[in-house]
Amino acid sequence: MARRRRRKRQTNSLLSILIVAIAVIWGVGTSGGQSSFQTSHFTDLIGQSDQSASSASSTLNSAKTATKSYGGLSASDYQKLAKLNFKSGSQAFVYVNNNHSTLIKHAWKVNKVIYANLDKLNRTSSSNTAFLEKRNVANDSLRVRQYVEPTGWHSNHGRNQIYNRGHLIAYSVSAGIDQDGQYNPNNQSGDQNNPKNLFTQSAYSNQKIQTIFEAKVRTALRQGKKVIYQATPIFRGSELMARGINLQAVSTDGKLDFNVYLYNVQPGYSFNYANGRAKRDASVKVSESEN
Structure with a gap:
């Protein structure tokens, strides 16, 4: 009986570690994707700004x-x-x-x-x-x-x-x-x-x-x-x-x-x-x- 309880606790511990690992990986992946989008979007805005300045030039x-x-x-x-x-x-x-x-x-x-x-x-x-x-x-x-x-x-x-x-x-x-x-x-x-x-x-x-x-x-x-x-x-x-x-x-x-x-x-x-x-x-x- 004691052996079964130890096995169950080990299984639960492994499951918890796996869940935490998945959460960390998901979080990093999501954060990385969001950061990449923001950088790309910022670059697009700079490009639009440059184009506007160029077209507005009076010289x-x-x-x-x-x-x-x-x-x-x-x-x-x-x-x-x-x-x-x-x-x-x-x-x-x-x-x-x-x-x-x-x-x-x-x-x-x-x-x-x-x-x-x-x-x-x-x-x-x-x-x-x-x-x-x-x-x-x-x-x-x-x-x-x-x-x-x-x-x-x-x-x-x-x-x-x-x-x-x-x-x-x-x-x-x-x-x-x-x-x-x-x-x-x-x-x-x-x-x-x-x-x-x-x-x-x-x-x-x-x-x-x-x-x-x-x-x-x-x-x-x-x-x-x-x-x-x-x-x-x-x-x-x-x-x-x-x-x-x-x-x-x-x-x-x-x-x-x-x-x-x-x-x-x-x-x-x-x-x-x-x-x-x-x-x-x-x-x-x-x-x-x-x-």
Whole structure:
């Protein structure tokens, strides 16, 4: 009888050990499987996050060179820029191609400006490209009143200046250039009321942002450098007011080199780019600090 009881206790002990072992193995297996799923799921989320960040990027990090002999903005990159939307609170410009021009610096041959023809909507929707040197720096005292009304133009009323007649190739670097783009030493007043060189631009974009990059070009010219400078208003579809403007420049020695896209925006106002009309909008803010 005692022997049977010992055998029964041994059997029960073995059974208990077996149950515990199975439970441990099950627990480890379940825990391992759950951990594996969580890691995989986390990796998937990271991938989704990266894709979202990439698609939301507002900067054209790489750009193609146009097929023209002097390069510049390509047709495909024009369309990419046209799709960009300004986000309130951001800076009014972004760098293109990591701030490197796609112009070909060795293409500088003759001091001139290539003015593109107006499109079928009378817009300056193509690139104007200038081959500049020191003699093109203009005297501001020779400026005259502007009277050309580019597409999307509306007169300013009251004290708030919203609209400017924006030059593609700045007046300040056009001394001696006539409206055909040729250098004429008798034309020191430069290019002013040329329909092929004007577009409706916000006062902020023109006076606060574009002047920064025009100053870089003037400085290089005064230093005796030869510069290729290109300006391209960017229109979306058949809209009459440009969404922005691509400015890029390169000197023949490579010391001057930039490529930027300026949003055509005005703090405190929103534009209907289809016709250029503006309305007060306190939600439109522009950051003046570096990102």
